[in-house]
Each structure stands twice: as structure tokens, then as C-alpha cells.
Amino acid sequence: MIDREAVRSNAKYLRQVRPIDPDEIADYVEGTPHPAVVRRVLREEAYDLGLCERDDGTFVPVGEEPVPDPGWKPERFPERYAAALEDLLVERDGANWHRGESGDRLREVIRRLKADYYEQNPVEYDAAVALGYAVYHLPDYYAAVGYVLDDLVERSLLPRRLRVLDVGAGVGGPALGLHDYLPADAVVDYHAVEPSAAADVLDRLLDETRRNFRPTIHRERAESFGFDGPYDLVVCANVLSELDDPVAVVEDCLGALADDGTLVALAPADLETSTGLRRIERTVVSDRDATVYAPTLRLWPGMDPADRGWSFDERPRIEAPAIQRRLDDAGGEPGTFRNETVKFSYTLLRTDGERRVGVRADPTRHARMADMEDYVTDRIDLLAVKLSRNLADGGNPLYKVGDGSERLEHYAVLTRASGLNRALGDADYGALLQFENVLALWNDDEGAYNLVVDDEAVVDVIG
Numbered sequence: 236m237i238d239r240e241a242v243r244s245n246a247k248y249l250r251q252v253r254p255i256d257p258d259e260i261a262d263y264v265e266g267t268p269h270p271a272v273v274r275r276v277l278r279e280e281a282y283d284l285g286l287c288e289r290d291d292g293t294f295v296p297v298g299e300e301p302v303p304d305p306g307w308k309p310e311r312f313p314e315r316y317a318a319a320l321e322d323l324l325v326e327r328d329g330a331n332w333h334r335g336e337s338g339d340r341l342r343e344v345i346r347r348l349k350a351d352y353y354e355q356n357p358v359e360y361d362a363a364v365a366l367g368y369a370v371y372h373l374p375d376y377y378a379a380v381g382y383v384l385d386d387l388v389e390r391s392l393l394p395r396r397l398r399v400l401d402v403g404a405g406v407g408g409p410a411l412g413l414h415d416y417l418p419a420d421a422v423v424d425y426h427a428v429e430p431s432a433a434a435d436v437l438d439r440l441l442d443e444t445r446r447n448f449r450p451t452i453h454r455e456r457a458e459s460f461g462f463d464g465p466y467d468l469v470v471c472a473n474v475l476s477e478l479d480d481p482v483a484v485v486e487d488c489l490g491a492l493a494d495d496g497t498l499v500a501l502a503p504a505d506l507e508t509s510t511g512l513r514r515i516e517r518t519v520v521s522d523r524d525a526t527v528y529a530p531t532l533r534l535w536p537g538m539d540p541a542d543r544g545w546s547f548d549e550r551p552r553i554e555a556p557a558i559q560r561r562l563d564d565a566g567g568e569p570g571t572f573r574n575e576t577v578k579f580s581y582t583l584l585r586t587d588g589e590r591r592v593g594v595r596a597d598p599t600r601h602a603r604m605a606d607m608e609d610y611v612t613d614r615i616d617l618l619a620v621k622l623s624r625n626l627a628d629g630g631n632p633l634y635k636v637g638d639g640s641e642r643l644e645h646y647a648v649l650t651r652a653s654g655l656n657r658a659l660g661d662a663d664y665g666a667l668l669q670f671e672n673v674l675a676l677w678n679d680d681e682g683a684y685n686l687v688v689d690d691e692a693v694v695d696v697i698g
Contacts, residue, residue: 237268242276246284246294254293255286278449282424285396288446297422301391305416307381311554312374315443316411320369321558323439327366333561342566345371355507357477360431369406369436370558371574376408376473376501378553379579381416383499386529386583386591386665392497393468395421400466402457402488403474404429406436409501413470414444425450428460457484464491472501475515476508485519489586497528498584504547509580513544516582528583529591530665532620533639535603536595542641546622547580548664592667592698594618596638602675605640607684610675617673617686618697619645621659621666632660636668636686644683647673651690659694667697 241264249255257273264273277286277294286294321332328337344367351358358364387393395418401410404427417423425448429437434454441450453460457478469488475481488498502512517539519525527533531546555563555573563572583591596603602615619636627633632649647670649659662668671694674687688694 237266237272237276238264239276239280241265242273243280243284246277246280246286250284250286250294250296254289254295256293278446281422281447281449282396282398285422287420287422297396298420300395302388302393302395302417302421304385304388305381305418307385307416308551309378309381309412309415309553310551312377312556313411313415314556316373316377316440317556317558319440319443320366320373320436323436324366324370324558327362333558333565338562338565341367341370341562342572345572352503353505355476360433362432362435365406365431365433365436368433370562371572372473373406373408373411374553374556374559375574375577375579376405377412377415378550378577379501379581380409380412380470380472380499382548382550382577383501383579383581383583384413384416387497390589390591392495392589397421397467398424398465398493399426400462400464400469400488400491401425401427401429402460402469402471402484403477404434404437404452404470405473406433407440409470409472410437410450411440411444413468414448417448419445419447421447423448426466427452428455428457430454430456460487462487462491465493465496466491467493467496469496469498470501471498473503473508475500476502476511481511481515482518482522485515485584486523489519489523489525489584492586495587495589496585499581500584501579501581504549504578504580506545509547510544512580512582513540513546516584517544519584523586525584525586526588526590528585528589530620530622531582531637531639532590532592532667534594534596534618534620534667535605535638535640538603538605538640540637540639540641542637542644545644546635546637547578549624550577553577591665594667594697603640604638604645604684605642607641607643607645607675608677611677611684612675614672614674614691616669616671619647619668619670619686621647621662621664621668624664625660634659644681645686646678646681646683647686647688647694649688651688653690656688656690656692656694658696659688662696669693669695669697671695
């Protein structure tokens with residue numbers, strides 16, 4: 236049995252002097268253990284020691300600088316992950332897994348998954364379902380998580396040394412996206428909670444990650460998992476709608492956060508799961524000392540939104556990988572088994588009070604959405620977060636907006652574009668906007684308020 240504390244002590248000393256070589260440390264440990272054993276201990280202790288393993292096998296201190304902006308815009312799912320998934324398909328059904336009876340079975344699995352998803356039916360993840368889910372959803376879930384992490388990176392809130400808890404990790408789309416988003420010298424102690432057969436797919440795909448991304452899979456239900464922490468990042472991606480008590484799980488996750496950690500929750504963009512995510516967000520923020528970091532900022536102290544809350548982002552499509560194309564081409568239903576859309580809802584929660592933009596509304600300057608009935612037919616000034624891309628199907632561009640006090644939906648309608656209001660269309664999802672001289676109207680057909688942005692209105696990005 237190796238003296239782990241001796242390895243740790245020597246590593247702590249040498250890290251201040253020179254790169255840590257397992258061969259050298261072996262000479263200082265009683266019994267002179269094999270360097271490979273020392274290397275294994277250093278890998279297991281790397282997060283706690285703050286060490287990054289280099290290609291030459293030595294260890295150096297992980298950088299103190301936060302994760303930089305990687306310019307995340309994936310156009311395709313990385314081939315190494317797609318190849319690993321295809322290896323599992325070949326092991327199960329042979330080289331022609333996408334044809335004949337095996338291909339028909341896989342396509343039927345995906346059809347049932349899509350139907351259950353839209354009908355909100357529970358899904359049991361056996362081996363076949365896990366593979367079907369991976370084929371159809373790995374690429375878009377891989378892409379989505381990076382766009383959400385951008386909100387943290389822009390304010391340098393994602394450290395290079397990272398302990399991660401991935402609740403309901405599934406087949407690994409968000410895990411792989413996180414891995415590729417981070418720089419090569421990041422050190423990640425990654426823990427996945429996944430009780431189903433999806434964990435077998437996840438386990439195989441995590442073999443493709445680099446040496447400083449060290450995974451542990453906990454094959455148990457989220458409801459019974461011990462959320463000990465602390466974790467710098469907790470991810471709940473596309474899982475909350477499947478839990479019996481998602482609020483309790485999110486509250487447990489918040490309790491396991493480091494003081495400066497973030498909980499990232501994602502959901503599909505459809506009405507039921509998206510608004511379900513907002514209900515969970517609102518309940519947790521109301522019940523606990525938690526703050527919405529992004530995107531649905533509360534701009535009025537003491538106020539919370541009560542509208543339907545259907546808000547989602549959409550990013551550039553991700554090219555269907557070869558495994559999707561082969562399955563689709565062999566099925567005789569063009570496009571049915573290709574999933575290239577990247578559309579998602581999300582929330583970022585913190586317990587330290589940090590918000591993506593620290594600005595608050597001023598009652599002496601800004602109208603409050605909770606009081607919009609009083610302003611109908613008036614021109615007003617207000618602050619609001621942009622909570623959609625263009626929702627109009629032709630005609631005037633239309634954007635959902637909110638200030639955290641709204642009781643009903645509010646939409647900004649661009650009727651006449653000008654240089655003074657261009658920011659409404661140009662601003663990213665989640666941007667904080669200042670509106671001046673917009674016309675407040677009631678839309679009886681939609682049961683919502685319209686903020687008319689014409690050539691007399693001014694829109695600016697704040698923060």
C-alpha cells in the first residue's frame with residue numbers, strides 16, 4: 236500500500252520548485268513504489284492538489300486564470316465521439332446496424348422517444364433506448380451547453396480547476412460539450428449521476444476525453460444521491476422534467492454548490508418542458524436564498540415574474556453526423572432521424588447574489604411591467620431582458636421581453652427600424668435592453684402587451 240500522504244506532501248513541495256516527476260517522487264516515498272503507482276495517485280489527487288498532467292507525464296500547477304472565451308460555435312459533432320458511439324452500435328448489431336431489422340428497431344426506438352417526449356410520457360432507458368437517444372440527441376445537447384457557459388465566461392466566472400456534478404448525465408452530450416469548451420490545461424473532477432443504461436454509453440464516450448478530465452459515474456437516482464459537494468458547477472440538463480420532485484433535487488444541488496459556484500439547468504424548448512423549467516426556477520428562487528444569474532433577470536427588487544414564462548434560445552444548426560445520416564437514408568423517411576436544430580431553454584442559478592448584469596430598474600425613470608395596464612396607449616421608458624430570437628413568421632419582427640415583474644407576456648414589436656433602435660434586433664438572447672419612448676399597447680388576440688418600437692423609439696444594450 237502506497238503512502239498517499241507522502242506523495243501529496245512531496246507534490247506540494249515540488250510544485251513550488253519544478254514540474255513534478257513521478258519517478259522523482261517515488262525515490263522520496265517509503266518502499267520506493269513504482270512510478271506508475273505514484274502517477275496514479277497524482278492523477279487521483281490532481282484536483283485537490285491543483286495539478287495538471289502534461290503530455291510528458293509530469294505535473295504542473297493548474298493556471299489561476301479563469302477559462303477564456305473559446306468562441307464556441309460548433310458546426311458538427313466531433314468525429315471521435317461519433318465513432319465511439321458507432322462502435323457500440325456495431326458491437327450490438329454488426330456493421331450494418333443501420334439496415335435491416337436492427338435499423339428498423341433503432342428507428343422505431345427513436346420514433347417512440349419523440350412521441351413520448353411530445354406526449355410527456357415517462358421513458359425507461361434500457362440499452363436500446365439509450366443508443367437511440369444517443370444517436371438522435373448527442374449533437375444538439377453537445378452544442379447547447381457551450382452557449383450557456385458563455386454567460387459565465389464573459390464575466391470570468393468559470394475556473395480552470397473545476398469540480399462538476401452532472402445530474403441525470405444521460406449519454407453524455409453536455410459532458411462532452413463541457414469537455415471541448417474548456418481549455419486543454421483545465422483540470423476537471425467530473426461526477427455523473429445516471430442510474431439507467433445510458434450510463435454504459437456515457438462510460439464509453441468519456442473514454443475519449445483527455446487525461447485532465449477525470450470522470451466518476453454514480454449509478455444511482457438523483458433523488459437518493461448524496462449531494463456532498465462543494466461543486467463549482469452543477470449541471471441538470473434535460474432531466475428535470477423526468478424527476479418526481481425536481482424542485483427538491485434542484486434545492487439539493489444548490490446546497491452542494493461552492494460559495495461561488497453555479498447551477499446550470501437546461502430543458503428542451505417546447506412549451507411544456509420550457510415553462511416547466513421556469514416554474515422550477517421561480518419556486519426555488521422564492522423558497523431559497525438563490526439568485527437568477529441569467530437569463531431571466533429580476534430587475535425590480537422584491538418582484539418575481541408570473542407570466543407563462545415560455546422563453547428559449549436558438550443557435551446555428553449543427554450538421555447531422557454520419558451515423559444520423561446513415562440511419563436516416565436507410566429508413567425511407569428523409570429527415571426523420573436527423574436532428575440538427577439547437578434550440579433550448581436554460582437558467583443559471585447562484586447563491587452569492589451575482590447576476591450577469593447588476594443593473595436594477597429605477598422607479599423614477601422606468602415603467603414596471605407589473606403595472607403595464609396603467610400605461611396602455613402611453614409612450615414609456617423601461618428596462619427589459621431580451622428573451623427570444625425573432626418570433627415573427629413574416630411581418631414585423633417580434634421579441635419576447637421581460638423585467639422580472641411581468642404578470643402577462645410582453646413582446647417588443649419592431650415596426651420601423653432605425654439606427655436608434657437597431658439594438659433590439661442585433662442584441663443577443665439574454666441581453667439587457669433600455670427602451671425609450673416605446674408605445675405600450677394591449678394585444679387582445681394574444682392576451683399580451685406589445686411594446687411598439689418605431690422610428691420615434693430608442694433601444695440600447697445596457698451592461
